[in-house]
Amino acid sequence: GENVEQHPSTLSVQEGDSAVIKCTYSDSASNYFPWYKQELGKGPQLIIDIRSNVGEKKDQRIAVTLNKTAKHFSLHITETQPEDSAVYFCAASSLDSNYQLIWGAGTKLIIKP
Amino acid sequence: DAGVTQSPTHLIKTRGQQVTLRCSPISGHKSVSWYQQVLGQGPQFIFQYYEKEERGRGNFPDRFSARQFPNYSSELNVNALLLGDSALYLCASSRMTGTGNTEAFFGQGTRLTVV
Numbered sequence: 001g002e003n004v005e006q007h008p009s010t011l012s013v014q015e016g017d018s019a020v021i022k023c024t025y026s027d028s029a030s031n032y033f034p035w036y037k038q039e040l041g042k043g044p045q046l047i048i049d050i051r052s053n054v055g056e057k058k059d060q061r062i063a064v065t066l067n068k069t070a071k072h073f074s075l076h077i078t079e080t081q082p083e084d085s086a087v088y089f090c091a092a093s094s095l096d097s098n099y100q101l102i103w104g105a106g107t108k109l110i111i112k113p
Numbered sequence: 114d115a116g117v118t119q120s121p122t123h124l125i126k127t128r129g130q131q132v133t134l135r136c137s138p139i140s141g142h143k144s145v146s147w148y149q150q151v152l153g154q155g156p157q158f159i160f161q162y163y164e165k166e167e168r169g170r171g172n173f174p175d176r177f178s179a180r181q182f183p184n185y186s187s188e189l190n191v192n193a194l195l196l197g198d199s200a201l202y203l204c205a206s207s208r209m210t211g212t213g214n215t216e217a218f219f220g221q222g223t224r225l226t227v228v
Contacts, residue, residue, distance in 0.1 A: 006155075034216065043117075043203055043219035044156070089155050098169040100146065101205075101217060103155030 002027040004092050006104025014112050019080055021107045023090035024072040030092040033073045034101070035064060038087045047088075048075070077109075085111045115140070117206045117220035125226045126194050134189045134223045138206030144168075145187040146217065147179055148203040156203055162187055191225075199227045 003026040013019045025033075031052035036044035050057045050064045050073065057064050061080075066073040077084055087108050091101040118137045126132050138145050144163040148156035158171035162181035181187045191198055201224050205217040 036219075041221075043119075043221045046216055046218060049216060091155075098161060100158040100161055100169050100171070101148075101156070102158070105155050106153075 002030060002092055002094065002097060002102040004090060004102050004104045006090050006107055008107060009105065010108045010110070012110040012112060013080055015080060015082060017080055019075075019077045019084070019109055021075045021088055021090070021109070022072060023074070023092075023104050024070075025092045025102075026071065027092070027094060027096070028068075028071065029094040029096045030102075031095070032093045032099070033064070033066060034091050035062075035075045036089045036091065038089060038106075044089060080109075080111050082111050082113065085109060117204055117218055119202075119204050119220035119223050121223060122221065123224045123226075125228060128194055128196060128227055130194050131190065131192045132194060132225060134191075134202050134204075134225070135186065136189070136204030136206075136220060137186045138204075139218060142206040142208050142218075143185055144207045145181055145185065146205040146207070147187070147189045148205065149173075150201040150203055150222070152200075159189070194227045196227050199225060201225075 006023045034049035037047045038044045061078045063076040087106045089106050090104040093099045120135045146161040147159040150156040160179040161169040165181045176192045179189045201222040203222045204220045207217045208215045
């Protein structure tokens, strides 16, 4: 079955700098890759997603890139702000798995003032 | 529009008891999925329902069961609770057109504590 690995587990960056979180997946049939932000005591919030027919997608300060050959995808946050502090999860899904989301272990992003 | 709503938000149960968690999806969404999130880990898939039929089941014991109602709301039942069942239970709602995966939106979760 699918396995998703996420790195780093903790990332501390200075406010205003960029943050990059990386994920790798094992199942070449995976074709949908969402990223979620989870704040303490809340459910995950979808922030951006990408499908396998696209290499990059941007939404204001957030971007996601996908390398299907290498089976990895990354989340890029530019001009980080204090409100970006949270745990970020990557996930992958495919038709073979009936679109159930397989999640990474999460990255705790800390924005230092 | 209301988002995904889950009830209750917090629950404390004793080992061996049974619990029922409830979820109302976003209006127009026909698919509901349930996930278990243990503290410090990513969510683990439990069940997916689409049009009242089970579409997927994760690696959870038979003590876990679920159903979806005609109005697309859903219940997750856990019998014979164990201490290890303590977790945040998340419900996700999606349109699930059947021709491809669509965005999944999560509720705030139900925090279950088994003592």
